[in-house]
Amino acid sequence: MTMEPRVSLITLGVDDPAASAAFYTKLGFHKAKDGNEDVAFFQLSGGLVLSLYRRANLFRDADLPDGGERFSGITLAYNTRSELDVDKLAAAFIGAGGRLVKPPHKVFWGGYIAYAADPDGHVWEIAYNPDWPLGEDGALTLPG
Amino acid sequence: MTMEPRVSLITLGVDDPAASAAFYTKLGFHKAKDGNEDVAFFQLSGGLVLSLYRRANLFRDADLPDGGERFSGITLAYNTRSELDVDKLAAAFIGAGGRLVKPPHKVFWGGYIAYAADPDGHVWEIAYNPDWPLGEDGALTLPG
Numbered sequence: 001m002t003m004e005p006r007v008s009l010i011t012l013g014v015d016d017p018a019a020s021a022a023f024y025t026k027l028g029f030h031k032a033k034d035g036n037e038d039v040a041f042f043q044l045s046g047g048l049v050l051s052l053y054r055r056a057n058l059f060r061d062a063d064l065p066d067g068g069e070r071f072s073g074i075t076l077a078y079n080t081r082s083e084l085d086v087d088k089l090a091a092a093f094i095g096a097g098g099r100l101v102k103p104p105h106k107v108f109w110g111g112y113i114a115y116a117a118d119p120d121g122h123v124w125e126i127a128y129n130p131d132w133p134l135g136e137d138g139a140l141t142l143p144g
Numbered sequence: 145m146t147m148e149p150r151v152s153l154i155t156l157g158v159d160d161p162a163a164s165a166a167f168y169t170k171l172g173f174h175k176a177k178d179g180n181e182d183v184a185f186f187q188l189s190g191g192l193v194l195s196l197y198r199r200a201n202l203f204r205d206a207d208l209p210d211g212g213e214r215f216s217g218i219t220l221a222y223n224t225r226s227e228l229d230v231d232k233l234a235a236a237f238i239g240a241g242g243r244l245v246k247p248p249h250k251v252f253w254g255g256y257i258a259y260a261a262d263p264d265g266h267v268w269e270i271a272y273n274p275d276w277p278l279g280e281d282g283a284l285t286l287p288g
Contacts, residue, residue: 001232002172003222006189008284010151011269013217028146033288045150046190047283055217062259062267063246064215071208072216073157073199074266078147088145102207115206122218123206125155139191140152144177 007048010076013055014120020052023119026096045138055120070121077125079132079140083112089126090114151192154220157199158264164196167263170240189282199264214265221269223276223284227256233270234258 014020021031021040029050032041038057042050059066080086086104093116094100101115101123113127134140158164165175165184173194176185182201186194203210224230230248237260238244245259245267257271278284 001229001236003233003236004189004282005173005187006222006282007154007192007194007220008223008271008278008282009219009221009269010154011219011221029149032286034286041286043149043286045148046192047279047281047285048151048190048192049284049286050151051221058217058219061246061251062215062219062269064259064267067211067213067216069211069213069216071206072211072213072218073202073264074216074218075153075155075202075206076151077153077155077195078150079152085145089147092145092147102205107205115208120217123208125153125206127152134152135191137191138148138150138152140193141191142176142178142185142187142193 009049009051011051011053011058012118012120012122013058014052014118015055017052017054020119023096023098024050024052027092070117071123075115075123075125077127079134080126080128081134083128086112086114086126086128090116093118093124093126153193153195155195155197155202156262156264156266157202158196158262159199161196161198164263167240167242168194168196171236214261215267219259219267219269221271223278224270224272225278227272230256230258230270230272234260237262237268237270 017040029042038054040052098118104114111129161184173186182198184196248258255273
């Protein structure tokens with residue numbers, strides 16, 4: 001059996017789901033009715049769901065030890081429509097209670113990006129990529 | 145400025161992008177033309193892209209130290225249409241060179257899930273959730 005080319009949920013382990021949900025709500029995401037004190041869900045575009053799940057429960061569920069690390073080499077990227085929007089969103093991350101990991105800067109492939117962390121240390125790349133224009137609905141479709 | 149409710153890319157830091165791409169290709173994802181020896185891209189449904197990026201570069205780009213951890217509390221979930229498909233996909237992960245973290249089992253909320261890791265230790269939850277039926281196109285839309 002093979003996988004269809006999709007992801008159903010992205011789950012971020014967080015210390016306090018309510019506080020984390022407040023952070024993402026400040027950034028503009030809308031919390032769904034489903035959920036409880038241990039988990040909050042956000043409907044995203046394209047049939048994808050963001051889940052903020054109590055970190056201890058996530059490690060318990062997966063039977064994996066919590067090594068304490070908050071960045072293990074997964075980033076979520078949010079692509080913007082302009083360089084200015086990268087600056088604005090980097091500021092929004094700070095305003096909502098996150099922190100800047102690396103300020104907005106030009107990169108060799110022609111883009112303009114920043115790295116920002118949510119309150120639990122999960123890292124987002126905020127990126128303007130002139131070679132990958134977004135659809136009107138924000139969808140990213142690779143060229144070719 | 146606020147964020148539209150979307151994610152553009154999920155980037156997994158991997159030791160060997162070509163080997164990792166081969167793994168995800170075995171599972172059924174289609175590698176895009178874009179890419180090079182350091183990064184491979186896969187177009188997913190809903191305007192989302194999966195990026196497999198050389199781990200050392202990712203940590204360098206973000207100016208973050210590599211703590212060595214491969215699971216820091218982010219899981220990607222792939223929801224299926226049946227319990228049987230969870231069994232089949234868990235087997236497919238092993239067949240493609242991944243490993244089972246936690247075998248398929250019933251969970252208290254009525255679902256049937258397994259945790260499986262890709263060759264770099266990134267953890268997927270393979271889940272059948274009878275309360276969250278998938279659309280024909282595989283999209284997950286929260287109730288309410």
